[in-house]
Amino acid sequence: DADVTQTPRNRITKTGKRIMLECSQTKGHDRMYWYRQDPGLGLQLIYYSFDVKDINKGEISDGYSVSRQAQAKFSLSLESAIPNQTALYFCATSEAGPEGETQYFGPGTRLLVL
């Protein structure tokens, strides 16, 4: 079984709809992240969480919200989806540590907003 799972893997929605992307991990890591990737580009950080009570905004948090329901679960919500939120969304996890902590990514969720 995969260490980091994301559901759904693909989603098509309409402008104005609220949607939630879910992430679960079995790696036992404290730190979890949400990134988005636009076609032909690298990843940009949306939100990150270092434990259940710690939520922080990343580079591009506008239009998004998150919930850390448990150490293993981190959800991303689009309150009112818009077409420019069409992207590939990744959840990632890492252990607490120095600059060398490796982030491990889930398989990604492809979101299309019509």
Place this chain on the structure above:
Amino acid sequence: AQKITQTQPGMFVQEKEAVTLDCTYDTSDPSYGLFWYKQPSSGEMIFLIYQGSYDQQNATEGRYSLNFQKARKSANLVISASQLGDSAMYFCAMREANDYKLSFGAGTTVTVRA
């Protein structure tokens, strides 16, 4: 300012040959980590290799090695004995000790020819 620069949008390599992917970075933080990820056409992000800023030796992981030249601020990935399955997009990323996100380059597409 761009923290990670990958100047090669795409490369072709013959099967069984080696290929070098360029990555330069920009930071004033003395402590940082450098990472390479592979993204096949299926979309997932796969961690390949890590180099810490204080590491004295270049990192190696199987057929992957990282040519770390600190003074030049470069962290090139070398893939030896290329295989067809190496065809993918490759991303260089950096995490500075005083930051929590990975900063990604734009990526390099590698196509391995039989």
